[in-house]
Amino acid sequence: MMNNFVFPVAGQRNRMYVLTGVLAIAGLLFVYNLFFHHAPTTGIYSTPPPAKGMPLKPSITVAVKAIQVYDKKHAVKAMHLPPEVADDPTKEIVATGLLKPSEGGYTVAAV
Numbered sequence: 178m179m180n181n182f183v184f185p186v187a188g189q190r191n192r193m194y195v196l197t198g199v200l201a202i203a204g205l206l207f208v209y210n211l212f213f214h215h216a217p218t219t220g221i222y223s224t225p226p227p228a229k230g231m232p233l234k235p236s237i238t239v240a241v242k243a244i245q246v247y248d249k250k251h252a253v254k255a256m257h258l259p260p261e262v263a264d265d266p267t268k269e270i271v272a273t274g275l276l277k278p279s280e281g282g283y284t285v286a287a288v
Contacts, residue, residue, distance in 0.1 A: 246270055246271050247270040247271075247273065249263075249269060249270060256270075258270075270287070
């Protein structure tokens, strides 16, 4: 008679522990998505500062040989480049790349 009384209580406790565990895991997943999982930022254009150890001065002027560049009209359309690059006739797109710090990645261009 004693065993019949103990098992339902233990079963209820087990269900309570399972439910608490499921809620705790759901809460942790929610917090992870809220704070650590971000979609990549798009539409931001900036000029990065020089690399560490590379001062702006002294600099020298060198003659540049002819280099291949991307068709600027196509690059502006494909990459949605800002007007600072699109409208400046002295700037050309010399390299592009796709960085993947996140699922969406970032598209970069060397001007």
